[in-house]
Amino acid sequence: MTATARDMLAAGACVQDIIDATGLTSGEIAAIAESAGLTQAHADQAAQDAARQGEKLLDLLAWGEQHSVRSTQALAARARTALTELDTRRTREQEVQEASDEIARLERAITATRAKLSTAKGGTSTRRTAPATTKTPARTCEHRQARAWAKVQGLDCPTVGIVPARILTAWRNAGAPGRTAS
Known part of the structure; x- marks a missing residue:
């Protein structure tokens, strides 16, 4: 999806067309535009769209929570709870991805450092071999x-x-x- 959005931005597609084609949010599109160094206009438009959508969503939740019909209030409360849970899950997923990326980077650095150490020792391995298993x-x-x-x-x-x-x-x-x- 990211590559498609980036290609569409580079081709001059409007943000709404990119949203329709990829399912990404305008905020995600703004981030892609910014990271890809694409036009500031696209990034600005996507950021403004995201802000408007966020405001509209908050207004809708406030309307539902203040509504005179209890079922509408309950629906708004469930929606707010669901959105909070989604936000928590997204944050958790991003943290896991960041940690996984950091582990991968560190493992590459360790591998490179082990290779340097091996070379410095004259080509001997720095890893110990695992003992043979005794499973029958x-x-x-x-x-x-x-x-x-x-x-x-x-x-x-x-x-x-x-x-x-x-x-x-x-x-x-x-x-x-x-x-x-x-």
Whole structure:
């Protein structure tokens, strides 16, 4: 959507056409225009549109909350609650994305630093190798069967990693259903 909006802005499309084509808000379009260095006029128009839409929405909520009909008041209250929740979720999602981006950047920096260290040490690896696992085919199969049984029973069991002892014990106490002869 961002690339489409950027292309439409570059082609001189009006903000409403971009909104209709992409589903983006005028505020998002303003941000895209600004970050892409496109015309200030587009950014200004989108910012003004966003401000008008925000004012209209607030006026509508205030009208509903002050309405004489209780069902209209309740509807306005639910709408305000829903908008607040949406804002919270968007903020949370942005924070998660920013943190994920920061982690990716730091991981790239760590990889580059490890390569420098390796070169400085004369090409030796700075990473330790993981010890070989001692899983036997029978144990792996048993865990797979216990996980499947736990899922059918509605028990909380991770899909990867260690199967909790409580799950294995419950599975065995149930007669180890699904167990195949080893």
